[in-house]
Amino acid sequence: MINLFKANLDSQYNIIKEVAKGQFNWRVICQKDPWMQGVDWDIQWTDTAPSIDKFSKIKPYQKINHFPAMFQIARKNYLAKNLKKMQKNFKDDYKFFPKTWLLPQDLSELKQIIAQNSQRSIKQVYIVKPESLSQGKGIFITKRVDQIDPTEHLVVQKYLKYPYLIDGLKFDLRIYVLVTNVQPLRIFIHKEGLARFASEQYQHKSYSNPFIHLTNYAINKDNQNFTSDQNGETGHKRSLKSVYQTLQKDGIDIEKLQDRIDDIIVKTLISIQPDLVHNYRTCQPGDQFNNMCFEILGFDIILNKKGVPQLLEVNHAPSFNDDTNLDRIVKSQLLTDTFRLLNVTLPEKNKVLEQIRLQTEQRIIGSIKITKQQHLSQKIDIYLERLRERDNYEFENLGGYRVIYPAYIKDSNMIDQEKMIKYQQFLDCAKKYTMDIKIAKDEESKVQVKQTLIKTVKPELDSIKKVIPEKLRRNISTQSYKNLADFLNKKSQIQLALTKNYENNTPKRGQILSCQNIDLTSASKIKFQDLSISPSHQDNPQSPEFFQENGSIESSQHQDFMTNFTNPKNVKLNL
Ligand SMILES: Nc1ncnc2c1ncn2[C@@H]1O[C@H](COP(=O)(O)OP(=O)(O)O)[C@@H](O)[C@H]1O
Ligand SMILES: [Mg+2]
Incomplete structure (x- = not known):
C-alpha cells in the first residue's frame, strides 16, 4: 500500500x-x-x-528541520556575541567557550591585549575564522593578529594550544543534539557521534599546516595519511563510543565528561532561547504547541589536556555525508531515532487537523456560551494535555537519545530541581538581553515612524488646520495614535466633521472646497512594513496570553508612538 x-x-x-x-x-x-x-x-x-x-x-x-533564528548560535559571530553576553554575567558558568573577539568592532580591545601580552612576554596564539564559513574554510592560525586586515569581518579566538591528544593526534567531537521545542525548551543528545582526528602528529609549531591543527574531516580526508576502519575504532574518523572508551582507559571520568558536555549544550541554547521563542511566535502567532520545527545541531567540542570540554562551534546543517561505513551507521541511526521521536505520522497529522477543527468550532459557539476566562483555561488544559502526551511518547521512543533539557535526575523521570533553578537564572538573563535589544529596536522604529509622519502627513494637517474656524481650533489638542491605521481613521473623521460642519453652518464655503480638495489618501502610501515594525503578539487575538508569562517577549508599546503635531481630532467628534 x-x-x-x-x-x-x-x-x-x-x-x-x-x-x-x-x-x-x-x-x-x-x-x-x-x-x-x-x-x-x-x-x-x-x-x-x-x-x-x-x-x-x-x-x-x-x-x-530548522527553527527561525537558530543562526544566533549557528553562525560563529552570533554564537560569540551571545555567549559573551552570558560570560559578562556568569563568568564561571560560561567559561566553556574560548575567549573570542569579533572584528572589526573588538579590534581595539584585541590590540590592547596583544600589547599587554607582549609586555609580559606572553606569546598567545590565535585562530582566525570567517564569520559564516564551515569545513575549515578560510581558517588560519597566527601569533600576529595585529597584521589582520582591520576592515574584514572575522572571528578571532584564543587558540587552545594544549588539546587532549589520542595517539599523539588532536581531535574534536561532533555531538548530535536535537531540539524539538523552544517553549518549553526541549533538548536531546544522541549517544552516538563522531570524533574527527587531525591526520598529522600534534606539535606547537607549523601553524600553517592544517593537517596538524584543524580536525575537520573535509580537510584531513585529502591527506594521504588519512585512514578509517569499518567500525570507527582506529584511524582519523572514530565513533564517539570508541573515543569515550579510550578516554576511560586513560583515566578520564566519562560520566563527568558527559555531564559537562550536556551542560555546555543546554547553556548555549539557553543563551538564545528567548530569541528563538520570539521569532517562532512572530512567524506562527496562532500556534500553541510549538510543534512545527525541529533541528539537529552538530556541536563541535574539543577537550583540553585535562579532558575538560570546550565548545568550538555549533552547526545547524551538520554534514550527512556517508563516505565511510561509520558515517552510515551513526547517521542512519541518528535520522531514524529523530524521525521516530518526532512522531510524524498520518494519525498524528489527523489528530492535529481534528483539534484545529474543534477549536474553530468552539470559537464560534464558545463566543456565545463561555467567557473569555473559561476559553483561556480550556486552551491551557488542551495545551498541557498535549504536552503530557508528547512527553510520554518521547520517553517511550528515545532510541539513542537522552533528554538533557529539562534536566532530569540521572536514570529517573524526576526533574532535577536544583539544576533547573540554576538554568532559570541563565534564562532570565538571556531574556533580559532580548528585551533590551527589542526595546532599543522599538525606539528606533518609533523615531523612524515619527519622522515619516512628520514629513508626509504634517503638511496636510497644517493645511486642514488653516481652514478650521478659530472657535473650533480651541478644541484642538495634542493626541497620540496607536498606529497608522488609527491615525488614518481619525483623519477621515476630521474630513467628515469638517465637511458636515461647514455644510451645516459655516458661511465660508470657499474654504470647505479647499479642505475637500486636500488629498487625504496620500498618507496611506506609508506602508507599515516599510517602517520595520515587527508584528505584535498582543495585537493578535489568537496569541495565547499564557505564553507571555514564561519566556516569550511581551510586546512593548512599540506602536504607541507620539505624533506631536497638533491633531484636530476633537473637531465635531460628536457627529
Ligand atoms: N579555539 C580553538 N583552539 C584550537 N583549535 C581550534 C579552535 N577553534 C577551532 N579549532 C580547530 O579548527 C577546526 C575548525 O574550526 P570550527 O570553529 O569548527 O570551524 P569550521 O566551521 O570551519 O569547522 C576545529 O575543528 C578545530 O580542530
Ligand atoms: Mg567545525
Missing part, C-alpha cells in the same frame, strides 16, 4: 531519503520551494535554513 505521508527532502544527502523511504515508508518528493510550486508536504528537510517568510507559511500539521 502506498504511504500517503509526504516528505519533501531538498537535500544533497542521500542517506536522509534512504531512511525516510526504507525505515518509514514515506513518499519522498524533492521540491526546492514547495510553497511556490503549491506542493503539499508533511515533513520537510532543507540543508539551509529557510527565510522567515517561509516559516510563516508552515501549517500546524507540518514539520520542518
Whole structure:
C-alpha cells in the first residue's frame, strides 16, 4: 500500500531519503520551494535554513528541520556575541567557550591585549575564522593578529594550544543534539557521534599546516595519511563510543565528561532561547504547541589536556555525508531515532487537523456560551494535555537519545530541581538581553515612524488646520495614535466633521472646497512594513496570553508612538 505521508527532502544527502523511504515508508518528493510550486508536504528537510517568510507559511500539521533564528548560535559571530553576553554575567558558568573577539568592532580591545601580552612576554596564539564559513574554510592560525586586515569581518579566538591528544593526534567531537521545542525548551543528545582526528602528529609549531591543527574531516580526508576502519575504532574518523572508551582507559571520568558536555549544550541554547521563542511566535502567532520545527545541531567540542570540554562551534546543517561505513551507521541511526521521536505520522497529522477543527468550532459557539476566562483555561488544559502526551511518547521512543533539557535526575523521570533553578537564572538573563535589544529596536522604529509622519502627513494637517474656524481650533489638542491605521481613521473623521460642519453652518464655503480638495489618501502610501515594525503578539487575538508569562517577549508599546503635531481630532467628534 502506498504511504500517503509526504516528505519533501531538498537535500544533497542521500542517506536522509534512504531512511525516510526504507525505515518509514514515506513518499519522498524533492521540491526546492514547495510553497511556490503549491506542493503539499508533511515533513520537510532543507540543508539551509529557510527565510522567515517561509516559516510563516508552515501549517500546524507540518514539520520542518530548522527553527527561525537558530543562526544566533549557528553562525560563529552570533554564537560569540551571545555567549559573551552570558560570560559578562556568569563568568564561571560560561567559561566553556574560548575567549573570542569579533572584528572589526573588538579590534581595539584585541590590540590592547596583544600589547599587554607582549609586555609580559606572553606569546598567545590565535585562530582566525570567517564569520559564516564551515569545513575549515578560510581558517588560519597566527601569533600576529595585529597584521589582520582591520576592515574584514572575522572571528578571532584564543587558540587552545594544549588539546587532549589520542595517539599523539588532536581531535574534536561532533555531538548530535536535537531540539524539538523552544517553549518549553526541549533538548536531546544522541549517544552516538563522531570524533574527527587531525591526520598529522600534534606539535606547537607549523601553524600553517592544517593537517596538524584543524580536525575537520573535509580537510584531513585529502591527506594521504588519512585512514578509517569499518567500525570507527582506529584511524582519523572514530565513533564517539570508541573515543569515550579510550578516554576511560586513560583515566578520564566519562560520566563527568558527559555531564559537562550536556551542560555546555543546554547553556548555549539557553543563551538564545528567548530569541528563538520570539521569532517562532512572530512567524506562527496562532500556534500553541510549538510543534512545527525541529533541528539537529552538530556541536563541535574539543577537550583540553585535562579532558575538560570546550565548545568550538555549533552547526545547524551538520554534514550527512556517508563516505565511510561509520558515517552510515551513526547517521542512519541518528535520522531514524529523530524521525521516530518526532512522531510524524498520518494519525498524528489527523489528530492535529481534528483539534484545529474543534477549536474553530468552539470559537464560534464558545463566543456565545463561555467567557473569555473559561476559553483561556480550556486552551491551557488542551495545551498541557498535549504536552503530557508528547512527553510520554518521547520517553517511550528515545532510541539513542537522552533528554538533557529539562534536566532530569540521572536514570529517573524526576526533574532535577536544583539544576533547573540554576538554568532559570541563565534564562532570565538571556531574556533580559532580548528585551533590551527589542526595546532599543522599538525606539528606533518609533523615531523612524515619527519622522515619516512628520514629513508626509504634517503638511496636510497644517493645511486642514488653516481652514478650521478659530472657535473650533480651541478644541484642538495634542493626541497620540496607536498606529497608522488609527491615525488614518481619525483623519477621515476630521474630513467628515469638517465637511458636515461647514455644510451645516459655516458661511465660508470657499474654504470647505479647499479642505475637500486636500488629498487625504496620500498618507496611506506609508506602508507599515516599510517602517520595520515587527508584528505584535498582543495585537493578535489568537496569541495565547499564557505564553507571555514564561519566556516569550511581551510586546512593548512599540506602536504607541507620539505624533506631536497638533491633531484636530476633537473637531465635531460628536457627529
Ligand atoms: N579555539 C580553538 N583552539 C584550537 N583549535 C581550534 C579552535 N577553534 C577551532 N579549532 C580547530 O579548527 C577546526 C575548525 O574550526 P570550527 O570553529 O569548527 O570551524 P569550521 O566551521 O570551519 O569547522 C576545529 O575543528 C578545530 O580542530
Ligand atoms: Mg567545525
